[in-house]
Amino acid sequence: MSKLAGKGLVKRYGTKEVLHGVSLELESGKIYGLIGRNGAGKTTLLSILTAQNPATEGTVTLDGAPVWENPEALRHLCFAREMLPLGGNTASALKVKEYLRIASTFLPGWDQEMADHLIKLFGMEMKQQISKLSRGMQSMVTIIVALASKAEFTFLDEPAAGLDVVAREQFYRILMEEFSRTGRTFVVSTHIIEEAADVFEEVILVDQGKVLLKEETQSLLERSFHISGHKEQVQAATKGLERYHMEQMGRSMGVTVLLNPGQSIPEGYEVNLQKPSLQKLFIALTGEEGKSEEGE
Amino acid sequence: MMRVLKRNVIFWGKNVLLNLGYSLVGTLLLIIFIGTGNNRMHQNFLSFMVPMFPYYLFMVGFFVNTIMGQSNFRVYFRVLLSMGITRREATAGFLGSLAASNLGIMLLAWLIWALVPGELSGKGLQMFSLLSGVLFVTAGVIAICGTVVMRWGKIGSIVTGIFYMVLGGGWGFLLSYAIEKGLNEGFLIWTADISQNICRRVLAVGLGGFLLCGVFAAYTLRKTEVR
Numbered sequence A: 001m002s003k004l005a006g007k008g009l010v011k012r013y014g015t016k017e018v019l020h021g022v023s024l025e026l027e028s029g030k031i032y033g034l035i036g037r038n039g040a041g042k043t044t045l046l047s048i049l050t051a052q053n054p055a056t057e058g059t060v061t062l063d064g065a066p067v068w069e070n071p072e073a074l075r076h077l078c079f080a081r082e083m084l085p086l087g088g089n090t091a092s093a094l095k096v097k098e099y100l101r102i103a104s105t106f107l108p109g110w111d112q113e114m115a116d117h118l119i120k121l122f123g124m125e126m127k128q129q130i131s132k133l134s135r136g137m138q139s140m141v142t143i144i145v146a147l148a149s150k151a152e153f154t155f156l157d158e159p160a161a162g163l164d165v166v167a168r169e170q171f172y173r174i175l176m177e178e179f180s181r182t183g184r185t186f187v188v189s190t191h192i193i194e195e196a197a198d199v200f201e202e203v204i205l206v207d208q209g210k211v212l213l214k215e216e217t218q219s220l221l222e223r224s225f226h227i228s229g230h231k232e233q234v235q236a237a238t239k240g241l242e243r244y245h246m247e248q249m250g251r252s253m254g255v256t257v258l259l260n261p262g263q264s265i266p267e268g269y270e271v272n273l274q275k276p277s278l279q280k281l282f283i284a285l286t287g288e289e290g291k292s293e294e295g296e
Numbered sequence B: 001m002m003r004v005l006k007r008n009v010i011f012w013g014k015n016v017l018l019n020l021g022y023s024l025v026g027t028l029l030l031i032i033f034i035g036t037g038n039n040r041m042h043q044n045f046l047s048f049m050v051p052m053f054p055y056y057l058f059m060v061g062f063f064v065n066t067i068m069g070q071s072n073f074r075v076y077f078r079v080l081l082s083m084g085i086t087r088r089e090a091t092a093g094f095l096g097s098l099a100a101s102n103l104g105i106m107l108l109a110w111l112i113w114a115l116v117p118g119e120l121s122g123k124g125l126q127m128f129s130l131l132s133g134v135l136f137v138t139a140g141v142i143a144i145c146g147t148v149v150m151r152w153g154k155i156g157s158i159v160t161g162i163f164y165m166v167l168g169g170g171w172g173f174l175l176s177y178a179i180e181k182g183l184n185e186g187f188l189i190w191t192a193d194i195s196q197n198i199c200r201r202v203l204a205v206g207l208g209g210f211l212l213c214g215v216f217a218a219y220t221l222r223k224t225e226v227r
Helices: A042-049 A096-106 A112-122 A135-149 A165-182 A217-222 A231-237 A278-286 B002-035 B039-043 B045-082 B087-115 B119-181 B183-192 B196-220
Strands: A003-013 A016-027 A031-036 A057-062 A077-080 A153-157 A185-189 A202-207 A210-216 A224-230 A242-249 A252-258 A271-274
Touching (some): A016 A057, A016 A185, A016 A210, A031 A042, A042 A077, A042 A153, A042 A185, A077 A135, A096 A112, A096 A135, A096 B002, A096 B045, A112 A135, A112 A165, A165 A185, A202 A217, A202 A278, A210 A217, A210 A278, A217 A224, A217 A278, A224 A278, A242 A278, A252 A278, B002 B045, B002 B087, B119 B196
Parallel strands (some): A077 A153
Antiparallel strands (some): A003 A016, A003 A057, A202 A210, A224 A271, A242 A252
């Protein structure tokens, strides 16, 4: 089983540090969801893990071998990055046909049959310049490259951005089918968490250049609760627990808690317990009031 | 190794063939354009045009390589990195394509001159090293300019833009001067005096310069970011 590991990754642009010593291990045969707010460092992290950008400090290895400028390691990785308007990503200046031709030439595991199938499915206009495509169609180009690359570790940066709800549904279905068939590892960064939550086997939450948590989605949801009720009752019920995102309205209060091993919500308090969705939990953990604190 | 070589030959080979195609078409158009006002060409079209073709091919090749080389580097370098190839491979592929374009032009020119003997062809063969050297110097400049754009972004684009403007202006001035003085004959008389020794030195300088520019490109781009 392959393992892609980033150790002590720091990224600085001038004096601005955007990644602060991130360490992360990705195992093969999983679908990871990389979630985080805008500017949290998701794309930077993905681009460093795939050696598209150098880390200021730290190393990335695939089964112990450095990934940076290592063709043997790089052939197992594919980072389908979000297309940017002209000037940023030069891929936008190319026609779809040309871009996919380059992908088919340079990605060693390229599956032309799959690419053709996806092109037909998405109704891709091959002669169109990428910059002139709608945002959704641009996302589809990156999805085609990612899926047809057949890379062992495939990274998708905001693949659902710009896709309508039907196309998103289609994408996640195809992703799951491909995963079931091949057991490839997918790392999907997204803002649209609700729809993707069922797909992610593990979730990696990035906030302000740090990995806040990396955990199996199911176990994370199992240990998270939203507790609401009378302020005094909520405070008493959550005493000693990790509390996030406290909301107060008059004498009512709501708070999200993450239980650590051995902890439970004490009984005997008049509070409402709810299981938050992954999206609600994400907001609780990364929102402005999302600072963790131990209930007193 | 073979896999890496094969994919680069496939990818860059297409660009090289395109460059050669553009150069040939451009040369044909130029020679027809210039030939319409030349008496010698009217008198003996084929025997004059064919040996003159390589001279113009070198000149047009210089422009095509400059424009296409610069554009290819800007567009493809980051795209290739995003496909998971190393910076070394991308740089080597780009430099290789420039060299291959030059070699293609040189081969075509040499073949024409060798197969169509005559005074003009003979002079062409004498100057072959000189013209090839200039072509490689140009390729080196393209590599440097492409690298500057990749490494320093907008500032690099402005700097190389100014450079090309000055180069274009200078070339335009020289060309109009040469036409005024009689391009074909004047050029040939001037070059006839250049010894083979100097021609070979120019070729050596061109090749050496190109290699040095390649080293500069590889070093400067070793940590290029993909955005």
